[in-house]
Amino acid sequence: MAEELQSENYLAEVRNQYEHLPYPYRDPAQEKDRLVKTVGDALPFLNHYAFGGRQQYDDFRVLVAGGGTGDATLFLAEQLKAFPKAKVVHLDMSTASIAVAKERAEMRGLSNIEFRHASLLDVTESDEEYDLINCSGVLHHLADPDAGLRALKSVLKPEGVINLMVYGYYGRQMIYRMQEILRDLNYDGADIHTQIERAKMAFEAIKPTSWGPLAYQLMQIETQHHGDHGLFDMFLHSQDRAYTMPQLYEFVENADLQIINWNNGNLPYSVWTQADWIANPELRAHIAGMPERQRQAVTEKMLGNMMKHMCLIAHRTPETPSPEDAEMVPEFAYYMQGHIQKYANALTPLEDGKQVKTQIASLEFNWIITPFTRVLTQHILTSPSIGDLLETCYTLLWDEGVPGLTRSLMQQKWLEYYAQWHQHQLLYLRHPSSPAITIR
């Protein structure tokens, strides 16, 4: 029996869903084998884009609003373990979801999490303020998402950041078509179990139709990971809205907040905010030349696969660290470090001039090995600062007798190297006073 909430500030039907079918579906026993890493919650990434690379984490306060079964909470709590005064508050209105999150945290031996059974619409009543608020896949399930965002803003520190995910309108068209069908079928107010059974029958029925295979495939992927919990969350939700790019800007700016960065995990938005994916040079140039928001709006429609909008939002856009600042420490994204280490071990002057392909998820990077990219790759993971890295590389290249070598050429080659990875949000900067965070 779900514990009562001291508030009526939530949708009863939505709560009922998550009490019966906590989402995402997670088996706490799996904590022994792997840590789920959530998009946009890696602290080195947030440190660069939101905290100028200078975050100290001492009293770091995190709110995971609508934290569900705990993915983001655990990932953040693991990263903050070394800071005894840092704390993660996991807030959700579903007792069942909190119970799963708690069990997972116990499996990991985490003691830096506070669990709060509440509606996020009531956070304004709390006096605590947060450096980071994670709110992923939640606000689009509220009756009034704007009120939800305003509530979160009211507890965001002036320099704090919100990692937000809301649904994308065009990417979910197939889902909305199926939701409509299932609403038609469930006109009689069927219970959760009946709705699920009808959905399964409906998917079998539409499978051979002209549009069915794609919807069926979506359902299969979702249920492979999350079973009936996923089926209901995606196709039977009672409260679900999505945003186009212009609507997303309006949503954020109506709350007097700003989008400060896009974070689409391994597929940064640069892929689609630039027009590189368009083969025709004339159309590519036309789209690339548009004002940013217009380009994003048309690209979202043309691609049609943005099921989620993931971004960092804040009171104002902070300054990000500069690769020209010799004091800064360069840090690759945790999922890049293995690739870079592999190249660092393998590269020799014999490879100079070769083209290398690095595949990360569906992103492909082509880069040319030159003496500069070779030595930078070999020393970037171990150098304590950009200044140190450039000095090491300069000395090595000088010994190799690289023609035309000057310190200013070394600096220029570094800036090119940095830009190549940074444009895809794979390389960040941290001030040496800011503690390094290791993610495994």
Ligand SMILES: C[S@@+](CC[C@H](N)C(=O)[O-])C[C@H]1O[C@@H](n2cnc3c(N)ncnc32)[C@H](O)[C@@H]1O
């Ligand atoms: C789709 S799940 C997402 C869970 C988690 N954020 C994640 O990405 O894994 C939505 C969660 O939001 C919670 N939720 C919805 N409305 C809420 C509200 N008003 N206050 C607190 N939690 C809410 C639900 O109980 C559910 O656990």
